[in-house]
Amino acid sequence: MSAGTEKITLAKGLNLGLRKAMEDDPKVLLMGEDVGKLGGVFRITDGLQKDFGEDRVIDSPLAESGIVGTAVGMAMRGYRPVVEIQFDGFVYPAYDQIVCQVAKIHFRSKGRIKMPIVIRIPFGGGIGAVEHHSESPEAQFAHTPGLKVVACSNPVDGYWMIQQAIACDDPVIFLEPKRQYHADKAELDDSVTPEPLFTSRVVRPGSDATLLAYGPTVKTAMKAAEAASGEGRSLEVIDLRTLSPLDMGPVLDSVRRTGHAVVVHEAHVNLGMGAELAARITEECFYSLEAPVLRVGGFDTPYPASRIEEEWLPDLDRVLDAVDRSLSF
Amino acid sequence: MTDPAAPPPAFGPDLAEVFGPSQQDGGPELVQLLTPEGERVQHPEFDLDFSPEQLRGFYRDMVMVRRIDTESTALQRHGELGIWAQLLGQEAAQVGAGRALRPQDFVFPTYREHGVAWCRGLDPLKLLGLFRGVDHGDWDPEEVNFGLYTIVIGAQTLHATGYAMGMQRDGAVGTGDPDRDAAVIAHFGDGASSQGDVNEAFIFAASYNAPVVFFCQNNQWAISEPIERQTRIPLYQRALGFGFPGVRVDGNDVLATYAVTQAALQRARDGQGPTFVEAYTYRMGAHTTTDDPTRYRLSDDVESWKLKDPISRVEAYLRRNGLADADFFADVSAEADALGARLRDGVKALPDPQPLGIFEHVYAEQTEELRRQHDEFAAYLDSFEGSHA
Numbered sequence: 001m002s003a004g005t006e007k008i009t010l011a012k013g014l015n016l017g018l019r020k021a022m023e024d025d026p027k028v029l030l031m032g033e034d035v036g037k038l039g040g041v042f043r044i045t046d047g048l049q050k051d052f053g054e055d056r057v058i059d060s061p062l063a064e065s066g067i068v069g070t071a072v073g074m075a076m077r078g079y080r081p082v083v084e085i086q087f088d089g090f091v092y093p094a095y096d097q098i099v100c101q102v103a104k105i106h107f108r109s110k111g112r113i114k115m116p117i118v119i120r121i122p123f124g125g126g127i128g129a130v131e132h133h134s135e136s137p138e139a140q141f142a143h144t145p146g147l148k149v150v151a152c153s154n155p156v157d158g159y160w161m162i163q164q165a166i167a168c169d170d171p172v173i174f175l176e177p178k179r180q181y182h183a184d185k186a187e188l189d190d191s192v193t194p195e196p197l198f199t200s201r202v203v204r205p206g207s208d209a210t211l212l213a214y215g216p217t218v219k220t221a222m223k224a225a226e227a228a229s230g231e232g233r234s235l236e237v238i239d240l241r242t243l244s245p246l247d248m249g250p251v252l253d254s255v256r257r258t259g260h261a262v263v264v265h266e267a268h269v270n271l272g273m274g275a276e277l278a279a280r281i282t283e284e285c286f287y288s289l290e291a292p293v294l295r296v297g298g299f300d301t302p303y304p305a306s307r308i309e310e311e312w313l314p315d316l317d318r319v320l321d322a323v324d325r326s327l328s329f
Numbered sequence: 330m331t332d333p334a335a336p337p338p339a340f341g342p343d344l345a346e347v348f349g350p351s352q353q354d355g356g357p358e359l360v361q362l363l364t365p366e367g368e369r370v371q372h373p374e375f376d377l378d379f380s381p382e383q384l385r386g387f388y389r390d391m392v393m394v395r396r397i398d399t400e401s402t403a404l405q406r407h408g409e410l411g412i413w414a415q416l417l418g419q420e421a422a423q424v425g426a427g428r429a430l431r432p433q434d435f436v437f438p439t440y441r442e443h444g445v446a447w448c449r450g451l452d453p454l455k456l457l458g459l460f461r462g463v464d465h466g467d468w469d470p471e472e473v474n475f476g477l478y479t480i481v482i483g484a485q486t487l488h489a490t491g492y493a494m495g496m497q498r499d500g501a502v503g504t505g506d507p508d509r510d511a512a513v514i515a516h517f518g519d520g521a522s523s524q525g526d527v528n529e530a531f532i533f534a535a536s537y538n539a540p541v542v543f544f545c546q547n548n549q550w551a552i553s554e555p556i557e558r559q560t561r562i563p564l565y566q567r568a569l570g571f572g573f574p575g576v577r578v579d580g581n582d583v584l585a586t587y588a589v590t591q592a593a594l595q596r597a598r599d600g601q602g603p604t605f606v607e608a609y610t611y612r613m614g615a616h617t618t619t620d621d622p623t624r625y626r627l628s629d630d631v632e633s634w635k636l637k638d639p640i641s642r643v644e645a646y647l648r649r650n651g652l653a654d655a656d657f658f659a660d661v662s663a664e665a666d667a668l669g670a671r672l673r674d675g676v677k678a679l680p681d682p683q684p685l686g687i688f689e690h691v692y693a694e695q696t697e698e699l700r701r702q703h704d705e706f707a708a709y710l711d712s713f714e715g716s717h718a
């Protein structure tokens with residue numbers, strides 16, 4: 001990319017990040033359905049096959065287990081495969097390869113074999129798609145030892161985090177909020193030093209309550225905080241960025257100050273990331289809490305038909321309602 | 330209106346007519362170079378000359394591999410191993426394939442490839458840790474070009490294909506340099522042929538022309554389920570549907586297995602893509618030591634397969650042709666006894682894993698959370714005075 005700064009979308013940030021990683025390391029390969037000529041169904045890999053060739057940007061047969069399973073072999077041969085799963089709901093055919101092989105080979109081999117694989121998954125809802133195209137499977141992977149799970153929420157993080165994930169020697173499930181791909185632009189300054197990959201970050205300071213979000217719900221939480229400020233309430237928003245390992249430092253610091261925590265995610269609430277966060281906060285900040293940790297998320301139903309998805313997805317009103325309940329304890 | 334009694338339209342020939350009934354001898358397509366009676370036969374495509382030394386080597390390998398198997402089965406019965414995956418009857422399939430490999434080739438095994446491991450020079454004692462429960466396989470795959478055992482059926486065929494694709498990208502295929510050109514061999518069984526991963530591996534390998542040999546030991550049984558439950562056609566013929574050649578070889582004939590596998594590996598090294606080798610054999614023992622094959626198969630079948638024993642036919646050939654004397658057979662027998670004794674002593678000396686070791690190697694880059702759990706567990710263990718060192 002050109003020197004200096006430019007305004008980019010998340011899709012562009014990821015594309016530039018992938019390009020940079022491929023330029024920096026000839027062992028980086030992209031694999032997936034439609035990632036080559038088409039540039040991916042979301043165009044995240046646009047133009048990369050043209051510039052890096054079919055041996056490095058590999059259009060795969062339509063078989064998710066095959067894509068991940070062959071990536072395992074590539075990694076054993078010393079490559080750093082970046083795999084694209086076309087949509088969240090299509091990761092399940094590859095689930096066995098991810099949790100039984102990708103996650104465990106380093107452990108099983110006593111560290112002799114590294115698995116530097118990145119599995120990119122466009123995740124979450126809100127795009128009016130049909131079944132299996134709007135899911136949030138993060139808890140299934142965060143529950144699996146051996147995997148690291150991260151979620152980006154904005155163009156600048158997309159640019160840096162994808163490069164950091166590729167450079168990481170551990171397998172990384174890389175979640176991309178597909179609703180944000182082409183939504184907002186942000187200014188990218190390539191000359192700054194990025195924050196480490198497995199860290200969470202306060203993206204809006206506040207003092208009355210802490211909102212914890214990641215991926216698509218960071219924007220929801222920011223809107224809620226904006227609306228709350230109009231009512232004289234100061235909400236702190238933390239973008240978790242990393243789901244496994246969780247970076248609890250900023251979370252605990254914040255909750256100790258505010259005494260109130262609300263977790264916001266699109267995934268089903270039952271046994272989701274919110275449950276883990278609530279437990280960890282309770283264990284660490286019990287005497288600072290003024291209210292139980294509350295969760296706002298998708299209901300414990302399958303993802304609904306798209307004409308009612310806006311009712312199902314946590315929105316700013318449901319977040320503010322939870323903040324009200326927390327503050328009224 | 331259609332007459333409901335009319336026969337359905339024919340979409341093609343009747344499968345039973347094309348393939349005939351299931352044949353225990355592997356059918357006329359079976360590649361064989363040494364008969365069960367120990368007689369050398371010729372084959373128009375896969376014939377090779379074997380030196381007396383090579384033949385004696387095959388015999389020795391198979392005797393040693395059988396001893397690893399019988400000794401390990403006994404160790405399981407004595408409670409020294411939690412479980413053992415037996416290979417009795419499959420020695421020729423594994424030694425033939427294993428000896429056809431070059432050092433630069435890479436093997437992706439199941440959990441039963443003890444004979445191939447032997448050919449790769451892996452200390453058999455290393456195999457026992459997994460079955461004793463002290464590790465998940467404690468050898469360096471890169472050192473012997475032999476991957477760790479894979480328990481999930483068929484998962485490794487995809488790893489093999491990806492590894493082969495990596496070899497292509499490394500320029501290690503089709504250069505004409507015999508010391509450089511490499512191939513991958515993926516082992517699996519007849520049961521695995523039903524798995525999605527195996528079929529996906531076929532598609533990827535064919536699509537990218539990957540240098541991989543799919544080596545299926547059809548031992549007729551997937552635990553209690555017969556080959557008829559996996560396929561309606563001879564397995565090797567499946568390859569054609571994926572767009573690469575398939576061949577059925579007598580898996581109890583070490584010479585034929587060697588010749589066919591060598592040809593398939595060379596094809597892969599030359600850049601001509603994948604081959605499916607079906608080694609037609611029989612599992613004379615159980616699936617594992619927890620299995621009871623008397624519940625599901627006839628002893629007559631086992632008896633008839635004993636007549637095709639892979640070791641006795643090589644022995645018969647060596648004796649009949651004066652290629653080995655009594656001293657040779659006595660030496661091999663003594664060597665097998667020594668190996669057996671070493672395994673018996675060695676397995677008991679395998680150290681149990683240290684409790685705190687479980688936190689190592691979950692990640693290449695340790696996490697703060699696991700570090701904390703490690704420290705807490707260490708403090709907990711320390712609270713029991715003298716219970717761990």
